[in-house]
Amino acid sequence: MAEITLFTYRPGVSILHLLDTRLKFFIICLISMSLMSAGIISCCFYFFILLFFIKKTGLHFFSILNHIKLFLMLLFFIFLARTVTMEGGFPFYGLTLSEQGFMEGAMTAFKFFLVMLTGLLFSSTTRPSSVKAAVQWFLKPVPFVPEKRVGVMISLALCFLPVILRQAEEVSDARNARCGHLQKNPVRKAMGLVLPLLKKTFLSADHLVLAMESRCYSDDRTDPEFNPSGRESAFLLGSIAASICFVFF
Amino acid sequence: MSKNIINIKDLSFVFEDGYRGLNHISLSIDQGEFIILAGKNGSGKTTFLKHLNGLLMPTSGLIRVNGKDISKHLVETRRTVGMVFQDPDTQMVGDTVFDEVAFGPENLKLTRARINETVTRILKTLNLYHLKDRNPSTLSGGEKRKVAIAGILAMDPEVIVFDEPFSNLDYPGILQVITTILGLNRSGQTIMIATHDIEPVIFEATRMMIMENGSIMEDGGPLNLVHRLESYGVREPCFSKFGLEPASWQK
Numbered sequence: 001m002a003e004i005t006l007f008t009y010r011p012g013v014s015i016l017h018l019l020d021t022r023l024k025f026f027i028i029c030l031i032s033m034s035l036m037s038a039g040i041i042s043c044c045f046y047f048f049i050l051l052f053f054i055k056k057t058g059l060h061f062f063s064i065l066n067h068i069k070l071f072l073m074l075l076f077f078i079f080l081a082r083t084v085t086m087e088g089g090f091p092f093y094g095l096t097l098s099e100q101g102f103m104e105g106a107m108t109a110f111k112f113f114l115v116m117l118t119g120l121l122f123s124s125t126t127r128p129s130s131v132k133a134a135v136q137w138f139l140k141p142v143p144f145v146p147e148k149r150v151g152v153m154i155s156l157a158l159c160f161l162p163v164i165l166r167q168a169e170e171v172s173d174a175r176n177a178r179c180g181h182l183q184k185n186p187v188r189k190a191m192g193l194v195l196p197l198l199k200k201t202f203l204s205a206d207h208l209v210l211a212m213e214s215r216c217y218s219d220d221r222t223d224p225e226f227n228p229s230g231r232e233s234a235f236l237l238g239s240i241a242a243s244i245c246f247v248f249f
Numbered sequence: 250m251s252k253n254i255i256n257i258k259d260l261s262f263v264f265e266d267g268y269r270g271l272n273h274i275s276l277s278i279d280q281g282e283f284i285i286l287a288g289k290n291g292s293g294k295t296t297f298l299k300h301l302n303g304l305l306m307p308t309s310g311l312i313r314v315n316g317k318d319i320s321k322h323l324v325e326t327r328r329t330v331g332m333v334f335q336d337p338d339t340q341m342v343g344d345t346v347f348d349e350v351a352f353g354p355e356n357l358k359l360t361r362a363r364i365n366e367t368v369t370r371i372l373k374t375l376n377l378y379h380l381k382d383r384n385p386s387t388l389s390g391g392e393k394r395k396v397a398i399a400g401i402l403a404m405d406p407e408v409i410v411f412d413e414p415f416s417n418l419d420y421p422g423i424l425q426v427i428t429t430i431l432g433l434n435r436s437g438q439t440i441m442i443a444t445h446d447i448e449p450v451i452f453e454a455t456r457m458m459i460m461e462n463g464s465i466m467e468d469g470g471p472l473n474l475v476h477r478l479e480s481y482g483v484r485e486p487c488f489s490k491f492g493l494e495p496a497s498w499q500k
Contacts, residue, residue, distance in 0.1 A: 009344075011382035127382075128344035158344050162386040204339040211340030214302050214332045215353040215404065216324050222355040222364060 010124050014057045018229035021130040022137055027239040028122050032115050034243035042246045043110055049242075050117045057125055064120065075112055079105040128158040133224030148219050156208070167200045168193070251279035254407055254439055255301060255330070260310035262296060262463075270296040272464040274310070278441070280407065283434045283453055285471060286443040288460035289482030294443035295335075297460065298410045301441070302332040315407075328357065331401030335413040337393040338386065346372070346388075346396050347381040353404040371402050375429060391422030395429055408439040415446055423449055427498050448486040451475065452497045459483065 011017075016024075035046065054061055065072065086101025136151035175181075175192055183189045255278040262271040271293055278284065288294050299305040300312060303319045303326040312319045319326040334340045343349030347368055354364040372378040375395050380388065385396055394414060401409055411430070415423050427449055434440045434453070442450055447457070457471040459481050466481060467474050475489040488495050 008384065127348075129348045155344060155348075156342065162384070163338055166386075207334065207336060207339035208342070210299075210304055211334055212342060212352075214304055214327055214334075215342075215400065216327050216356040217352075218356055220358065222358050222361060225361045 008124070009127050010058065012057060012125065014053075014125065015229065015231060016053055016057055016121060016125040018227075018231075019125075019235060020226055020228040020232050021126050021134040022226065023228075023232050023236060024122055024126060025134050025138070027235065028118055030239055030243050031118060031246075034246040035111050035114055038111070038246035039249050040107065042249045043107070043114060046114055046242070046246070047110075047117075050114065050121065053121055054117070057121065059121075059124060064117070068116065068120075071116060072113075075109040078112065079109040081105070082108050129155065129224070130226075132158075133226065136224060137226075146219060148221060151224070152217075152219075152221075160204075160208070163204060164197070164201055167204070168197050171196045171200070251281055253277050254280050254315060256313040256316075258311045258313075260300065260307050260312060262300065262305060263308045270463050271300070271307075272462065274463075274465050276458070276465065276468065278408070278439060280439055281434070281437055282439050282441075283450075283455045284439075284441040285447050285450060285454045285457040286441055286460060287445065287447050287457060287478060287481070287483045288443075289445055292460040292481075293463035294460055295412050296463070298332060298412055298441070298443055301330045301408070301410055303327055303330075304332070324357075328404050329406055330408045330410060331404055331406035333394070333397050333401055333409065333411045333414060335416055337390075337397040340397060340400075341385040341393070344384060345382050346377060346385055346399075349385050349396055350399045350403050353400055357404065367403050367405075371399050375399050375402075389422065390418045391425035394418065394422065394426050398426075398429055398433075402433075406438070408441065409433065410441045410443070412443050413445075414442060415444060415449055424498065431499055445483050447471070447475075447478070447483065449498045451486055452495045453499075 031046075035043070038046070051061060054064070082105030083101045084095040084097060086096060086098050086104055132151045132154045135154055136147045139145050139147035139150055171193055172180075174196075180189075180192060183192065257274055257276050260271055260274040261269070263269050274297070286294050286297065296305065300307060300319075301314075303323045306320055314322070314326045314329050317325060341349055342352045350368045350371060351364050354367055359367070369378070372381055375398065377392070377395055377399055380392065380396075385393060388396065398409070414426050414430070418426065430440055430442070430450070431453055442454075444450070447454075451457070451471045454471045457467070457469065457474050458465050459467040459474060459478065461481050467477060472495065475485055478485045486495070487493070
């Protein structure tokens with residue numbers, strides 16, 4: 001069975017699950033942009049809102065932290081980089097340390113962390129097919145873009161990813177079973193994994209094309225449907241108000 | 250008298266590299282039949298099935314589905330003859346079970362209300378409704394095969410052809426698939442199963458064809474042909490080898 005990651009959609013009936021995906025897309029863009037100019041009070045306020053929704057959707061905050069360990073390390077490096085590059089501090093082995101730099105670094109890392117949590121809430125409460133439908137809806141007015149084909153491509157990419165990951169694991173296991181791990185040359189090591197994986201992926205793509213064709217695939221398909229929950233206006237107003245607060249506080 | 254659904258006359262197929270995949274096949278398939286297409290690997294079973302669904306077109310000869318030439322009525326053919334492939338992982342298009350089953354009806358441009366109604370009904374019939382929001386890649390082998398069957402059923406076919414439906418399945422998975430296939434056949438669907446393991450379905454099958462080198466070598470009652478299977482590279486079922494009475498695998 002394929003592994004379920006933190007970013008995989010988790011079925012549920014929370015308000016975030018029921019919210020129209022197009023609005024969720026809009027809110028995520030709005031909040032992410034306005035967060036960049038938010039102050040510490042706004043960020044803390046938003047963090048508590050996120051904690052509330054994380055609890056509502058059945059996720060566990062500490063489990064999330066455990067899953068995003070690598071990302072947290074990246075945030076730590078961002079924090080360090082900001083802290084030691086701010087001008088005006090006292091010199092320390094060629095670097096400059098300052099309280100302002102420390103605060104700037106902490107705020108930048110905190111904001112990235114909030115954007116990450118927002119994205120995580122979006123992906124775990126939004127069906128991939130709704131993401132596809134929303135992208136299709138946003139692309140519809142754009143001339144010369146085959147939005148239905150783009151929608152199917154997104155859907156295929158989303159459902160093909162676990163298949164490719166599983167195949168990569170199989171190829172890697174098959175190599176290691178024949179002592180492939182003893183190969184020290186990184187290029188030869190990578191080639192040994194990439195070539196069989198590419199072959200398998202192309203073969204799977206061939207099978208997929210046949211399966212789609214056998215089920216009468218065409219670009220001219222039934223349009224996706226959206227089922228608004230009725231609370232979209234409240235969320236829209238709330239997110240606009242929050243964004244204004246983020247910019248000014 | 251049963252209605253004749255598929256009629257094949259002198260079907261031959263040659264691959265691009267000159268290899269002859271099918272050789273002068275002529276036969277007809279009636280509504281409600283349960284056919285086993287037996288043969289060893291490379292005998293031409295999959296190539297033959299792909300012709301029934303219009304994925305391959307004959308080099309020579311004619312295939313008629315409900316009296317219509319498949320080359321001129323491709324969409325109708327694919328609606329009438331659904332094909333379930335060997336590896337369900339590479340035929341899943343949807344990111345949830347519901348979307349996977351809805352893929353075919355969406356291609357047929359049915360209304361959203363009708364798609365929802367059809368998919369819900371089929372998922373309930375196959376006892377898959379509780380999995381509707383699950384990602385197909387997280388299901389067990391038997392469940393994946395059932396979802397693949399549901400995806401075909403949503404297009405309301407008259408004939409369903411299965412390419413090696415029991416491959417890579419454990420015993421409970423095979424039982425799940427057999428129960429589903431037999432239920433379909435009892436409700437009037439015509440079934441054709443290409444397999445080199447005939448044991449699970451020989452008791453229920455009404456007809457068996459044995460293929461070798463792209464030709465139908467034998468065509469008749471399954472129990473009459475069991476002793477000839479091994480001469481075509483297909484394992485003879487245990488009951489026949491040990492002189493026992495055949496029994497259904499369905500519990």
